[in-house]
Amino acid sequence: MDVAFLLTLFTIGLIGSLVSGMLGIGGAIINYPMLLYIPVMLGFSGLNAYEVSGVVAVQVFFATLSGIFAYRNGGYLNKDLIFVMGISILAGSFIGGYGSRFLSEAGINLIYGILAVIAGVMMFIPKQGLDDKERTDITFSKVLAAILSLIVGLGAGIVGAGGAFLLVPIMLVVLKIPTRMTIATSLAVTFISSIGATIGKLTTGQVPFVPALVMVVASLIASPLGAMLGKKVNVKVLQGVLAVLILGTTLKIWLDILF
Numbered sequence: 001m002d003v004a005f006l007l008t009l010f011t012i013g014l015i016g017s018l019v020s021g022m023l024g025i026g027g028a029i030i031n032y033p034m035l036l037y038i039p040v041m042l043g044f045s046g047l048n049a050y051e052v053s054g055v056v057a058v059q060v061f062f063a064t065l066s067g068i069f070a071y072r073n074g075g076y077l078n079k080d081l082i083f084v085m086g087i088s089i090l091a092g093s094f095i096g097g098y099g100s101r102f103l104s105e106a107g108i109n110l111i112y113g114i115l116a117v118i119a120g121v122m123m124f125i126p127k128q129g130l131d132d133k134e135r136t137d138i139t140f141s142k143v144l145a146a147i148l149s150l151i152v153g154l155g156a157g158i159v160g161a162g163g164a165f166l167l168v169p170i171m172l173v174v175l176k177i178p179t180r181m182t183i184a185t186s187l188a189v190t191f192i193s194s195i196g197a198t199i200g201k202l203t204t205g206q207v208p209f210v211p212a213l214v215m216v217v218a219s220l221i222a223s224p225l226g227a228m229l230g231k232k233v234n235v236k237v238l239q240g241v242l243a244v245l246i247l248g249t250t251l252k253i254w255l256d257i258l259f
Helices: 003-023 028-041 049-071 079-102 105-123 142-159 164-174 179-203 209-230 235-258
Strands: none
Touching: 003 028, 003 049, 003 209, 003 235, 028 049, 028 105, 028 142, 028 164, 028 235, 049 079, 049 105, 049 142, 049 179, 049 209, 079 142, 079 164, 079 179, 105 142, 105 164, 105 235, 142 164, 142 179, 164 179, 164 235
16 A cells, blocks of 8 residues: 555544544544545545545544543543433444445435534534533433434444534533533543444444554544643634534535535
8 A cells, every 4th residue: 555645644644633632523524524535636546435434433433532531530521421322322323334334425425414514503503601501510301312312323323423523513502511521521422432333334344454543543643632732722712613624524525415
């Protein structure tokens, strides 16, 4: 395999994992389009949608695991939310990851585009007052959290994502969880989700191992650094960066789907 191609994947992994660590996402919303388009734009043969979703699934697993360690002592991990959403999203992501073998490449991209639109719309809904809450005052509907995370898991498993790009706006907008707690907790839930997605992709032969290994190494380096930066950046800036990323990737995916 071309060394220049592997270096390109490594750079993509560094950028995606740094940003994902800051924002509490696994990196799929960033890495999926970058892996799909950038190598081809640079003249490499690139990876198809099945391979990209497989690489992303494995990368998200390791990126979120390393990100959790950076947040483990800050008191931002909501264990009740992790338990409720984790069980549902694990089931959904395994079903989605295994079932993705029955979809076409265009079908996988279409599902990614739909999920990204939903996430983008939710990120622009006003979220005033969230970060004024005391940690002891935080409550949420366990039934609603379980249902939504199951749905997210199904879609995210198909595209090889952990689903954090949807979990973050759901936690912020629907469940009313403060931003920093959302970022830390979503990493933990996404890690659980990525277990199902990764198993589904591995058992159906959708993971090219060398590109996946390169992305994993990049994730282990950059994700903890991103998480440390995320603790220091203003929450409004974090929300804005995520909204812009989701909007940009959504536009690119839909332009390709339609034209």
